[in-house]
Amino acid sequence: xxxxxxxxxxxxxxxxxxxxxxxxFSDSVNNLQWFHQNPWGQLINLFYIPSxxxxxxxxxxxxxxxxxxSLLYISSSQTTDSGVYFCAVTRVxxxxxxxxxxxxxxxxxx
Amino acid sequence: xxxxSQSPRYKVAxxxxxxxxxCDPISGHVSLFWYQQAxxxxxxxxxxxxxxxxxxxxxxxxxxxxxxxxxxxxxTLKIQxxxxxxxxxxxCASSLTGMEFFGPGTRLTVL
Numbered sequence: 001x002x003x004x005x006x007x008x009x010x011x012x013x014x015x016x017x018x019x020x021x022x023x024x025f026s027d028s029v030n031n032l033q034w035f036h037q038n039p040w041g042q043l044i045n046l047f048y049i050p051s052x053x054x055x056x057x058x059x060x061x062x063x064x065x066x067x068x069x070s071l072l073y074i075s076s077s078q079t080t081d082s083g084v085y086f087c088a089v090t091r092v093x094x095x096x097x098x099x100x101x102x103x104x105x106x107x108x109x110x
Numbered sequence: 111x112x113x114x115s116q117s118p119r120y121k122v123a124x125x126x127x128x129x130x131x132x133c134d135p136i137s138g139h140v141s142l143f144w145y146q147q148a149x150x151x152x153x154x155x156x157x158x159x160x161x162x163x164x165x166x167x168x169x170x171x172x173x174x175x176x177x178x179x180x181x182x183x184x185x186t187l188k189i190q191x192x193x194x195x196x197x198x199x200x201x202c203a204s205s206l207t208g209m210e211f212f213g214p215g216t217r218l219t220v221l
Contacts, residue, residue: 031208041199043153043212086152090208095166097143098203098210100152 002027002091006101013077013108021072021104023087031090032063033098034072038083046072046085077108112136114213116202122219123192131187131216135204142185143210144177145201153201159185192220 003026013019023032034046047054047061049070054061058077063070074081084105088098115134123129135142140161145153146169155169161182170177174193179185189196197220203210 033209035212040214041217042214043201045209045211048209088152095158095160096141096205096208096210097155097158097166097169098145098153099155102152 002029002089002099004087004089004099004101006085006087006104008104009102010105011107013106015077015079015108015110017077017108018073018075019077019106021074021085021087021106023070023072023101025068025070025087025089027068028092029065029068029089030092030094031096031098032070033088034061034070035086035088036081036083037086037103043086074106077106079108079110082106082108114202114204114211116200116213116216118216119214120217120219122221124221125194126191128188128190129192129218131189131200131218133185133187133202133204133213135183135185135202136206136211137183139204139206139211140182141205141210142179143203143205144185144187145203146171147199147201147215149198156187156200189218192218194220196220 035043051065084103088100142159144156147153158166159179174190199215
């Protein structure tokens with residue numbers, strides 16, 4: 001099946017720093033989503049981005065489908081950005097169920 | 111509703127008990143998914159419904175797991191004769207056009 005690899009697995013930042021999270025996937029995909037799982041376990045939608053670039057405030061994402069990777073950029077990080085960031089994809093011709101990476105655990109220190 | 115809701119939020123069961131977990135999807139969402147998330151891992155797919163039809167149950171780990179969505183809206187995930195390895199967070203997601211929205215999950219602890 002399709003493999004989804006996220007890097008780095010852990011990231012510690014000082015408040016105000018910028019960061020880039022990476023997601024590599026091993027096959028063609030229909031859908032790619034980035035989520036933030038907060039400390040209470042809620043998965044919050046960040047981006048639905050099977051291709052191209054999107055921006056939402058301090059966050060932006062780019063997916064290069066032909067090269068099978070996606071990047072999530074966090075600028076001017078805040079302590080509330082802490083949590084686990086997941087990349088998830090759906091395979092072409094699948095029913096649409098998401099396949100998740102193992103996540104990047106981000107800790108932003110004040 | 112405004113978002114996906116799940117109940118209960120927390121469930122403690124003794125080994126061997128049956129449990130039922132409920133999911134209320136976003137109104138009008140045709141697709142409904144159940145996922146299982148073990149501690150420190152990403153969610154893993156369990157089963158998928160399109161309206162009331164269960165089109166994929168390939169992720170259900172054993173025949174003790176059963177899901178239904180009889181009227182194409184609310185769904186229930188039932189686990190019979192719970193085992194300790196069933197302890198996890200169970201997440202429900204719904205979708206209309208491909209983007210999936212998740213509920214807060216039910217944390218199941220089997221003692």
